[in-house]
Amino acid sequence: MNKLLIVGTVAFDAIETPFGKTDKTLGGAATYIGLSAAYFNVNSAIVSVVGDDFPAEYLELFKSRNIDVSGIEIVQGEKTFFWSGKYRNDLNVRDTLETQLNVLADFSPKVSENFKDADVVMLGNLHPLVQKNVLDQLSRKPKLVVLDTMNYWMNHTPDELKEVLQRVDVITINDEEARQLSGEYSLVKAAEKIHEMGPKYVVIKKGENGALLFSGKKVFFAPALPLKEVFDPTGAGDTFAGGFTGYLTQSSNVSFRNMKNAVIYGSNLASFCVEKFGTERMECLKQEEVQERLQQFRMLTQFDIELAE
Amino acid sequence: MNKLLIVGTVAFDAIETPFGKTDKTLGGAATYIGLSAAYFNVNSAIVSVVGDDFPAEYLELFKSRNIDVSGIEIVQGEKTFFWSGKYRNDLNVRDTLETQLNVLADFSPKVSENFKDADVVMLGNLHPLVQKNVLDQLSRKPKLVVLDTMNYWMNHTPDELKEVLQRVDVITINDEEARQLSGEYSLVKAAEKIHEMGPKYVVIKKGENGALLFSGKKVFFAPALPLKEVFDPTGAGDTFAGGFTGYLTQSSNVSFRNMKNAVIYGSNLASFCVEKFGTERMECLKQEEVQERLQQFRMLTQFDIELAE
Numbered sequence: 001m002n003k004l005l006i007v008g009t010v011a012f013d014a015i016e017t018p019f020g021k022t023d024k025t026l027g028g029a030a031t032y033i034g035l036s037a038a039y040f041n042v043n044s045a046i047v048s049v050v051g052d053d054f055p056a057e058y059l060e061l062f063k064s065r066n067i068d069v070s071g072i073e074i075v076q077g078e079k080t081f082f083w084s085g086k087y088r089n090d091l092n093v094r095d096t097l098e099t100q101l102n103v104l105a106d107f108s109p110k111v112s113e114n115f116k117d118a119d120v121v122m123l124g125n126l127h128p129l130v131q132k133n134v135l136d137q138l139s140r141k142p143k144l145v146v147l148d149t150m151n152y153w154m155n156h157t158p159d160e161l162k163e164v165l166q167r168v169d170v171i172t173i174n175d176e177e178a179r180q181l182s183g184e185y186s187l188v189k190a191a192e193k194i195h196e197m198g199p200k201y202v203v204i205k206k207g208e209n210g211a212l213l214f215s216g217k218k219v220f221f222a223p224a225l226p227l228k229e230v231f232d233p234t235g236a237g238d239t240f241a242g243g244f245t246g247y248l249t250q251s252s253n254v255s256f257r258n259m260k261n262a263v264i265y266g267s268n269l270a271s272f273c274v275e276k277f278g279t280e281r282m283e284c285l286k287q288e289e290v291q292e293r294l295q296q297f298r299m300l301t302q303f304d305i306e307l308a309e
Numbered sequence: 310m311n312k313l314l315i316v317g318t319v320a321f322d323a324i325e326t327p328f329g330k331t332d333k334t335l336g337g338a339a340t341y342i343g344l345s346a347a348y349f350n351v352n353s354a355i356v357s358v359v360g361d362d363f364p365a366e367y368l369e370l371f372k373s374r375n376i377d378v379s380g381i382e383i384v385q386g387e388k389t390f391f392w393s394g395k396y397r398n399d400l401n402v403r404d405t406l407e408t409q410l411n412v413l414a415d416f417s418p419k420v421s422e423n424f425k426d427a428d429v430v431m432l433g434n435l436h437p438l439v440q441k442n443v444l445d446q447l448s449r450k451p452k453l454v455v456l457d458t459m460n461y462w463m464n465h466t467p468d469e470l471k472e473v474l475q476r477v478d479v480i481t482i483n484d485e486e487a488r489q490l491s492g493e494y495s496l497v498k499a500a501e502k503i504h505e506m507g508p509k510y511v512v513i514k515k516g517e518n519g520a521l522l523f524s525g526k527k528v529f530f531a532p533a534l535p536l537k538e539v540f541d542p543t544g545a546g547d548t549f550a551g552g553f554t555g556y557l558t559q560s561s562n563v564s565f566r567n568m569k570n571a572v573i574y575g576s577n578l579a580s581f582c583v584e585k586f587g588t589e590r591m592e593c594l595k596q597e598e599v600q601e602r603l604q605q606f607r608m609l610t611q612f613d614i615e616l617a618e
Contacts, residue, residue: 090494185399188537209518212535221532221609226521228497260612294614300530301610303569305603 004044004249005115005142006033007134008124008238009104010054010072013278014084017091017232025278026058027083029124029148032235035282036242036269037122038065039290040250045115047071047134049107051079061283070112078103091233092207111137120249122241123147123168128160135167144254146170146245147199148237151177166198169254172241174205187212188219201259203244205237213263215256222263223300225271225293232277236270239282243269268293313353313558314424314451315342316443317433317547318413319363319381322587323393326400326541334587335367336392338433338457341544344591345551345578346431347374348599349559354424356380356443358416360388370592379421387412400542401516420446429558431550432456432477437469444476453563455479455554456508457546460486475507478563481550483514496521497528510568512553514546522572524565531572532609534580534602541586545579548591552578577602 013027030046037044045068052074062069079102087094109130116139123131125148135145147168153161154177165171171194179185182193191202191214202214208230210223244266251258268290275281322336339355346353354377361383371378391409396402418439425448432440434457444454456477462470463486474480480503488494491502500511500523511523517539519532553575560567577599584590 186537186539188535206518209515210532219535219609220612221535223519223530223532226497226528226530228495230495257613261614264612264614300528301612303529303573303610304566305570305573 001041001043002119002249002252003115003117004037004042004245005047005111005118005121005134006030006037006044006124006242006245007047007109007122007131008033008126009081010046010048010050010058011081011083013234014082014097015232015234015277016084016086016097017277018087018089019231020277022277024082026061027234027278028081029126029238031279032238032273032282033122033124033242033245034062034067035065035279036239036273037246037249038067039243039269039285039287040246042066042246042249044068044246044249045071045112045118047109047111047115049073049075049103049109050081051103052076054080068112068115071110071115073110075103085234087233091230094233109134109137116140118142119252120144120245121146122245123164124238124241125150128153128157128164132160132164132167135164143252144169144245144248146172146241148172148241149177151180154180162197168199170201170203171199172203172205172237172244174207174237178202178204188214191219201256203263205240207233207236211240211263211267213259215259218256220256220260220263222267222297224267225296225300227271227275230274233274234278235282236273239273240266240270243267264294264297268297310350310352311428311558311561312424312426313346313351313554314356314420314427314430314443315339315346315353315433315551315554316356316418316431316440317342317435318390319355319357319359319367320390320392322543323391323406324541324543324586325393325395325406326586327396327398328540329586331586333391335370336543336587337390338435338547340588341547341582341591342431342433342551342554343371343376344374344588345548345582346555346558347376348552348578348594348596349555351375351555351558353377353555353558354380354421354427356418356420358382358384358412358418359390360412361385363389377421377424380419380424382419384412394543396542400539403542418443418446425449427451428561429453429554430455431554432473433547433550434459437462437466437473441469441473441476444473452561453478453554453557455481455550457481457550458486460489463489471506477508479510479512480508481512481514481546481553483516483546487511487513497523500528510565512572514549516542516545520549520572520576522568524568527565529565529569529572531576531606533576534605534609536580536584539583542583543587544591545582548582549575549579552576573603573606577606
């Protein structure tokens with residue numbers, strides 16, 4: 001089995017949506033990426049940091065999904081990263097209520113020996129120097145390096161971000177971030193500018209409006225599955241990234257054509273994530289459900305027009 | 310050739326976008342619908358009303374596209390409907406600067422004999438009683454009746470709108486209008502509620518975020534083509550409706566499967582409309598360009614995952 005190395009936060013979240021609220025629950029980018037990628041036949045590992053308040057059962061959950069947790073450092077006497085947020089009525093805007101960096105403030109990632117030769121590396125949203133630090137520890141060039149980031153790093157560490165971007169094959173960001181990073185309103189032009197910064201592939205996530213994959217002149221689009229109910233969008237972007245990288249790690253084929261499939265799988269898995277609070281839906285997801293939904297994506301997007309009418 | 314009857318405004322528009330502005334130019338829903346539908350092999354007719362200030366050359370333009378103009382009433386001594394609007398920087402919001410109803414205030418549509426047995430009827434955005442009046446004049450039930458409307462009629466003439474909706478097969482509205490009409494935020498639920506009002510098919514237009522087609526449990530999605538430059542979104546929705554109805558009139562097949570193709574053609578033609586000001590791009594559009602763009606839509610959306618991996 002191929003190896004997927006995931007770097008990102010493992011955290012406590014407290015979430016409030018118009019449909020209810022959670023107490024402190026399992027969250028963090030690496031958590032969602034890992035649970036999503038676990039749908040595929042891959043050896044994955046999470047590199048992260050938590051405090052001694054982090055429940056052993058959560059680590060067991062990862063292990064039960066064939067996720068190596070030896071790279072999750074547990075800092076004694078410190079607390080796990082905590083985020084709480086509240087979504088507005090239409091679920092498209094969320095306000096951060098509280099952020100406690102805790103152990104994340106001094107996070108120095110340590111990649112375990114067994115994953116220094118990972119096939120695919122997924123750099124979750126973190127300080128660009130932490131992302132770079134992970135790449136520096138690798139023993140060989142991975143087949144694919146995927147990076148997620150956000151506007152915070154564009155504002156506060158633009159030079160460090162640009163440096164790490166030069167070493168990245170795929171960037172996944174949302175539409176507003178793509179506009180900010182490139183200074184272009186048109187997403188086509190934004191992707192062109194971002195290509196020039198390093199990433200050969202640019203994935204622009206538009207939430208309920210789907211995701212675009214750009215590479216040179218090529219472009220592919222995957223819609224979000226129209227759902228009757230969306231309970232909690234938390235983790236949808238990371239679940240997308242987990243499906244995207246999990247599929248590419250399993251299939252070991254990083255052609256544009258296969259990357260289309262990865263975008264569909266990312267959208268597929270993300271469509272489950274939002275159906276319940278936090279990681280709840282991803283924890284009970286079955287293979288057959290994903291395959292059935294793949295068929296729904298096919299019905300949703302595939303058409304059959306003869307070219308010459 | 311099958312017959313397409315189009316009812317809607319034929320107007321003067323004055324448009325301002327971040328990229329420039331036009332003087333009084335040809336506009337109106339029926340204009341865009343007609344020019345778009347003219348891409349297909351159909352006999353179409355516009356039912357509308359203009360003043361004696363309406364240039365003969367515009368009528369000639371319609372005739373040159375095989376559009377019957379005998380249903381465009383010319384009221385002597387009166388002026389043509391005029392609208393002017395200004396788009397904000399991101400082109401997603403526009404402010405109406407001026408509306409002069411003029412001849413439209415007393416519009417009483419007259420369907421010419423030759424189109425009372427139309428195969429497809431496209432009711433452009435107008436007072437629901439005008440839309441109903443057109444249906445009352447038909448000599449037989451059309452194969453398909455498509456209706457466009459807007460929030461104004463939902464606010465001011467909800468009962469009249471609901472009455473005409475009972476006689477309609479397809480409604481095309483934007484996402485905000487679908488939410489208002491149904492009282493549901495989820496577009497899946499909104500489509501369900503709107504089905505119950507009459508239309509078997511619900512097309513929800515999301516502008517640069519594509520269009521959804523709902524029928525019962527079935528759903529199809531067509532993205533908007535990602536463009537480097539969008540100059541002027543005016544008429545994009547009507548151009549979509551023209552492509553949608555033009556294709557269905559030509560192919561004379563109103564199955565869900567063929568309606569998917571119609572949504573793709575609608576999106577295809579709309580992607581040209583926004584590339585220049587007003588009707589400019591549609592006036593010079595070539596068959597080959599549409600066929601080439603169909604290929605781009607295919608590349609943009611089609612994927613090929615084996616079901617069992």
